[in-house]
Amino acid sequence: xxxxxxxxxxxAILIIMALLAGIxxxxxxxxGYTIPAVDILNALASPFQKASNxxxxxxxxxLTLYQNAENGYEENEELRKEVAELHRxxxxxxxxxxxxxxxxxxxxxxETYDDFVITSPCEVTGYVTNxxxxxxxxxxxxxxxxxxYDPVVTEEGLVGVITKLGNNSATVTTILSPDLSVxxxxxxxxxxxxxxxxxxxAMQGMTKLQYLDKETTLRKNQxxxxxxLTSGENGLFPKGYVVGYVNEVKTDDSGLTACASIKPAADVxxxxxxxxxxxxxxxxxxxxxxxxx
Numbered sequence: 001x002x003x004x005x006x007x008x009x010x011x012a013i014l015i016i017m018a019l020l021a022g023i024x025x026x027x028x029x030x031x032g033y034t035i036p037a038v039d040i041l042n043a044l045a046s047p048f049q050k051a052s053n054x055x056x057x058x059x060x061x062x063l064t065l066y067q068n069a070e071n072g073y074e075e076n077e078e079l080r081k082e083v084a085e086l087h088r089x090x091x092x093x094x095x096x097x098x099x100x101x102x103x104x105x106x107x108x109x110x111e112t113y114d115d116f117v118i119t120s121p122c123e124v125t126g127y128v129t130n131x132x133x134x135x136x137x138x139x140x141x142x143x144x145x146x147x148x149y150d151p152v153v154t155e156e157g158l159v160g161v162i163t164k165l166g167n168n169s170a171t172v173t174t175i176l177s178p179d180l181s182v183x184x185x186x187x188x189x190x191x192x193x194x195x196x197x198x199x200x201x202a203m204q205g206m207t208k209l210q211y212l213d214k215e216t217t218l219r220k221n222q223x224x225x226x227x228x229l230t231s232g233e234n235g236l237f238p239k240g241y242v243v244g245y246v247n248e249v250k251t252d253d254s255g256l257t258a259c260a261s262i263k264p265a266a267d268v269x270x271x272x273x274x275x276x277x278x279x280x281x282x283x284x285x286x287x288x289x290x291x292x293x
Contacts, residue, residue: 106118106121106155106273106275108155109153109155109275113238113241113280115238115280115281116238116277116279116280117145117277117278117279117280118275118276118277118278119140119144119145119146119275119276119278120140120144120275121273121274121275122138122139122140122144122170122273122274122275122276123138123139123272123273124136124137124138124271124272124273124274125137125138125139125169128171132199132202132203133173133174133176133177133178133179133197133202134174134176134202134268134269135160135163135171135172135173135174135177136171136172136174136271137169137170137171137172138152138169138170138171138172138274138276139168139169140168140169140170140276141165141166141167141168141169141170142165142166142167142168143167143168144276144278145278146162146165146170146276146278147162147165147278148162148163148165149161149162149163149236150162150276150277150278151236151237151238151241151276151277151280152172152274152275152276152277153241153266153274153275153276153277154266154271154273154274154275156242156265156266156267157241157242157243157244157264157265157266158175158182158230158237158241158242158243158264158265158266159172159174159175159264159266159268159271159274160172160173160174160175160177160180160268161173161180161236162276163179170276172274174197174268175195175197175207175243175244175264175268176197176201176202176205176206176207176264176268177197177202178196178197178198179197180196180197181194181195181196182194182195182196182230182236182237182243183195183230183231183232183233183234183237184209184228184229184230184231184243185228185229185231186218186226186227186228186229186246187226187227187228187229188226188227189216189217189218189226191212191213191216191217191218192231193209193210193211193212193259193260194209194210194211195207195208195209195210195228195243195244195262196208196210201261204261205263205264205267205268205269206247206261206262206263206264207244207261207262207264208259208260208261208262209228209246209259209260209261209262210252210257210259211257211259212249212257212258212259212260213257213258214251214256214257214258215258216249216258218246218249218258218260219249219258226245226246227242227244227245227246228242228243228244228245228246228262229241229242229243230243232282235282235283235284235285236283236284238277238280238281238282238283239281239282242265243262243264243265244262244263244264244265245262245263245265246260246261246262247260247261247262247263248260248261
C-alpha cells in the first residue's frame, strides 16, 4: 500500500481528477457548456462505487457463510450431545440388563442348594494389582455376615475363598492360587484329588488337579463332560459344587502320580458379581471332629 501511494500511477490519477474538476468548474461558471455536472461526478465516482459494491458484496457473502457455519456448528454440537446421551443410556441399559441376568442366576443357586445361606450379590470392585492369580475385592464384609474362609461362588462354579475381611469389604483368593487347596472328585470317574494353582497354569486361566492315581481312569475316559466337583471332605467347602472341567491328564513330574489341568467353570479373570456362602450343611465338620479327638 505504501508503495502504491508513492507510485507514478497514483500521481497520474490525481492529475486527471484535477483536470476533470477544473473542466467541471469552468463549465459551471461559463453557464453555457452542456457537460452535466452530475454525469462528470458519476464518471469520477463509478470506479470507486464498483469497488465499494464488490467489497460490500464479498463482506455480505462472508457474513452469510459465517452465520451458516455458526448455525451448523451449533446444530452439530446439539446432535453430538444427543448421540452422547443415547450412548450413555444404552450403556446404562446394558449394565442393568447384565445385573438383572446375574441376580436371576444367583436366585438359582439358592433354589438348587437349599442348605446354603448366601449373601446378596456382591460387586467385584477390582482385581488386586500384580497378583498373577487374580485375587479380587468385593463390596461386602462382616456387616453381611461374612467370615474368613467362606466360599465364594457364581452360578457357574466355585471361585475362591475370603482371605481378608473388613466391615464392608473383603478380598477373595481364587482357585488359581497355590495358597488355596480344594478337595475335589470327578463326577464321571469318581477319581479324587486336590485342586491347587500355580503360576504356569494361572497364566492359561487354569488350575491343577494333583495326587491322582498314576493309572487314573481319567486317562481312558476322554468325555467332554468330565466335571470336577467339591468333595466337602475338609468342611471348608460344600459338597458337590462345580469347580471346573478336566482339560488334559498327564503323569506328574515325580512320575509317581498323575495330574490334570482344570478349566474353571467360572471365568475367574472376568468377574462382575459373586455371592458368599456363609453357611452350608457340613460346614466345619472335620475341624469339629479333630477337636473332639
